[in-house]
Amino acid sequence: MSARLPIETDSLADRVLHRDGMMLVIDKPAGVPVHAGPKGGINLEQMFGSLRFGLPRDPALAHRLDKDTSGCLVLGRHRKALARLGKLFSNGRIGKTYWAVVRGSPEAESGLIEAPLAKRSPERGWWMAVDPAGQPSATEWRVMARGGGLAFVEFTPLTGRTHQIRVHAAHVGMPLLGDPIYGAGSAGGAALHLHARAVSIPFSEKRPPIEVEAPLPPHMAATFTAMGWDAEAPSPLKRPISA
Incomplete structure (x- = not known):
């Protein structure tokens, strides 16, 4: 029996948060890899055919999110857009x-x-660690709420290293809930509580940045409700967009 996709292909279009002629931003569900690994397997790219919206080719990934991370995922709709987005991400x-x-x-x-x-x-190239000889990496953080031995923290990565937030959080003694590799494990069956809440994309030099927010995934929304935290709290992007 073939493996089933975690979400229905037709439903991916319902997860589009932003669409224009150059890009899409979709709300990536937790538990779905964005592309096939070395051994293959089901992945989000298999579903991109439902996101053409009249163009002749599927959109393509402009960056990556971990399998168990949810939220804003940026796609380029053609080569020119992907080149522009790639430059923005790399810079x-x-x-x-x-x-x-x-x-x-x-x-x-x-x-x-x-x-x-x-x-x-x-x-295991995706398995990262703090290393004095490694690549410079920086992450801003601020506590949004506390309670019951947990904290709701907003992270702003200033660099884009693999698993950066997960490693940095564990390094300073606040491991992510549900992280089986770097931190608090999956005790009690908790899924990874990491969500790409917002992106700000200065695609055009002549227009304001495109700003997109993704709603919390069900497992994190349930935790917020249980803790009495406000899932609709504002999340201003703190990092200035340089010219």
């Missing part, structure tokens, strides 16, 4: 805001994590 000009639930309660209300990251294992 660090796209603002990104993530929401997470962490175990513990940080003493400070906000901070900056600066810890270089490198591959922890040559055989």
